[in-house]
Amino acid sequence: MTSTRPPTPQQPSRRIADELRRQIESGDLRSGDKLPSERALAEQYGSARNTAREAIRLLAEQGLVTAKHGSGVFVREPQRLFRFGSDRYSLKNRETGLTPFRLEAKRQGKVARIDVPSITREKPPADVAERLKVSADEESVVHRENHYFADDEPVQIVSTFVRWDEAQGTLLMEAKTGKDGIYGRLEDLGHVMTRVRDEISARMPTPEEAAILSLLPGVPVLEVLHTSLDQDGVPFEVSRYVHRADQTGLLYELPVES
Amino acid sequence: MTSTRPPTPQQPSRRIADELRRQIESGDLRSGDKLPSERALAEQYGSARNTAREAIRLLAEQGLVTAKHGSGVFVREPQRLFRFGSDRYSLKNRETGLTPFRLEAKRQGKVARIDVPSITREKPPADVAERLKVSADEESVVHRENHYFADDEPVQIVSTFVRWDEAQGTLLMEAKTGKDGIYGRLEDLGHVMTRVRDEISARMPTPEEAAILSLLPGVPVLEVLHTSLDQDGVPFEVSRYVHRADQTGLLYELPVES
DNA sequence: TGTGCCAACTGGCTTGAGCCACTTACTGGC
DNA sequence: GCCAGTAAGTGGCTCAAGCCAGTTGGCACA
Numbered sequence: 001m002t003s004t005r006p007p008t009p010q011q012p013s014r015r016i017a018d019e020l021r022r023q024i025e026s027g028d029l030r031s032g033d034k035l036p037s038e039r040a041l042a043e044q045y046g047s048a049r050n051t052a053r054e055a056i057r058l059l060a061e062q063g064l065v066t067a068k069h070g071s072g073v074f075v076r077e078p079q080r081l082f083r084f085g086s087d088r089y090s091l092k093n094r095e096t097g098l099t100p101f102r103l104e105a106k107r108q109g110k111v112a113r114i115d116v117p118s119i120t121r122e123k124p125p126a127d128v129a130e131r132l133k134v135s136a137d138e139e140s141v142v143h144r145e146n147h148y149f150a151d152d153e154p155v156q157i158v159s160t161f162v163r164w165d166e167a168q169g170t171l172l173m174e175a176k177t178g179k180d181g182i183y184g185r186l187e188d189l190g191h192v193m194t195r196v197r198d199e200i201s202a203r204m205p206t207p208e209e210a211a212i213l214s215l216l217p218g219v220p221v222l223e224v225l226h227t228s229l230d231q232d233g234v235p236f237e238v239s240r241y242v243h244r245a246d247q248t249g250l251l252y253e254l255p256v257e258s
Numbered sequence: 259m260t261s262t263r264p265p266t267p268q269q270p271s272r273r274i275a276d277e278l279r280r281q282i283e284s285g286d287l288r289s290g291d292k293l294p295s296e297r298a299l300a301e302q303y304g305s306a307r308n309t310a311r312e313a314i315r316l317l318a319e320q321g322l323v324t325a326k327h328g329s330g331v332f333v334r335e336p337q338r339l340f341r342f343g344s345d346r347y348s349l350k351n352r353e354t355g356l357t358p359f360r361l362e363a364k365r366q367g368k369v370a371r372i373d374v375p376s377i378t379r380e381k382p383p384a385d386v387a388e389r390l391k392v393s394a395d396e397e398s399v400v401h402r403e404n405h406y407f408a409d410d411e412p413v414q415i416v417s418t419f420v421r422w423d424e425a426q427g428t429l430l431m432e433a434k435t436g437k438d439g440i441y442g443r444l445e446d447l448g449h450v451m452t453r454v455r456d457e458i459s460a461r462m463p464t465p466e467e468a469a470i471l472s473l474l475p476g477v478p479v480l481e482v483l484h485t486s487l488d489q490d491g492v493p494f495e496v497s498r499y500v501h502r503a504d505q506t507g508l509l510y511e512l513p514v515e516s
Numbered sequence: 517t518g519t520g521c522c523a524a525c526t527g528g529c530t531t532g533a534g535c536c537a538c539t540t541a542c543t544g545g546c
Numbered sequence: 547g548c549c550a551g552t553a554a555g556t557g558g559c560t561c562a563a564g565c566c567a568g569t570t571g572g573c574a575c576a
Binding site for chain 4: 269270271305306307308309312326327328329330
């Protein structure tokens with residue numbers, strides 16, 4: 001069982017990064033501790049400041065440290081995850097009168113805020129059109145954009161799509177959608193959420209997403225493309241969730257189908 | 259509705275990156291196309307080679323381009339996702355005699371290979387111990403490490419943990435676990451998989467993971483901490499899946515619980 | 517016709533220098 | 547005692563230059 005363990009990397013930047021990583025993992029450097037300055041590291045390892053800087057970039061990319069301009073580079077606190085359970089779709093949660101996000105926030109003792117930057121009639125993206133079974137060439141959907149905050153920290157961006165022909169003239173076109181949110185209104189239209197399909201992927205954020213979510217460099221996003229199916233198996237709502245991955249996790253608990 | 263759109267970034271590296279990104283998104287540069295060389299970009303934009311290089315790094319971090327040493331920088335092909343459905347746990351798949359991974363690979367017309375680098379008795383990590391309800395201070399588990407390949411491309415790393423007191427002396431300690439894999443053997447021990455709990459997160463890979471999965475810079479990993487519960491609600495197996503996010507997605511389809 | 521070599525090009529990485537913006541702590545004046 | 551101003555320290559970013567390593571294609575030679 002020979003494990004591949006390169007003894008000492010030949011590249012100075014890797015060597016510095018590895019040494020710092022070792023100190024972090026061994027506990028010599030603890031969460032919140034300040035690393036030596038770039039200039040100090042460079043001198044200590046006999047290399048240029050740019051090389052020490054590159055080493056820190058490698059660690060930041062890995063999410064181990066975070067730099068604060070003018071102040072220093074610090075070992076990142078392991079983030080507590082804001083967890084979204086599969087039961088967020090559960091009907092019994094309706095009794096609380098809270099939307100899934102507000103419920104989850106309350107569970108974790110945080111204050112939820114939801115911004116609605118835009119509600120517009122649009123041509124749907126191809127993947128949404130396919131799942132909602134509408135035309136991608138017409139303005140066949142209403143796109144509701146939402147930004148979610150917990151304790152004023154941005155947590156997720158959600159784009160919700162419903163059919164224009166159904167949403168037209170209803171509260172689905174308004175920022176305030178009334179009791180039980182959009183799912184309440186969709187139920188009024190005869191769609192009872194019966195099954196859900198969540199397609200999950202991870203990637204690096206676009207610059208826009210990084211800005212909205214205040215993402216530090218090296219933090220990926222979790223993307224969930226969610227489809228709601230009604231009692232007849234008809235898809236009636238598709239949402240794209242973009243979560244910051246350093247603070248968010250997903251939890252799915254489900255029965256094994258025989 | 260004033261959208262925050264900085265017209266032209268002040269930093270040269272961002273400016274070059276944004277211009278290239280625009281060309282990629284507009285289709286001027288297509289998948290597989292070669293970008294101008296670092297030296298050419300530098301001259302074209304009147305900046306230093308390092309600055310052009312930084313611009314390319316920004317794009318690579320975002321997963322838009324990939325550099326080939328000695329050859330050039332190319333627009334990355336959008337990867338087709340190797341999708342793992344929640345039905346991978348379904349009992350009916352047993353009839354095929356294939357393990358979930360082999361089944362998924364076959365579905366996508368790929369050849370599956372599974373390496374088993376190690377099977378060892380160990381102290382479990384804290385999160386595994388908590389979910390398997392065993393002591394984290396003793397060598398209470400057997401750790402099976404697996405590397406999965408599809409068409410010889412590394413796809414995922416899996417660490418499976420089962421109780422040592424159950425695995426001792428069984429095929430669970432061997433590379434070849436017999437019919438239906440480890441779930442077959444665990445069923446022999448009286449554990450019928452009845453519910454599963456998948457905890458999903460995303461992060462940047464460790465250097466080891468990047469090496470095993472041949473990950474390009476800027477590609478995150480999807481981590482799934484999976485717990486199998488038997489007919490009595492007893493957790494009998496915990497696995498940590500590490501997927502490369504550029505080629506892997508997860509699919510969960512589930513009924514909404516009333 | 518083939519083949520092996522080599523030059524030119526590519527990205528990978530480092531150096532050492534400089535300027536800027538932000539943070540912090542100290543210090544002097546009120 | 548307070549507060550404004552300042553100097554020193556920090557990371558952010560760029561420049562210009564150089565050497566190395568991998569790739570490619572053409573050219574000379576067999």
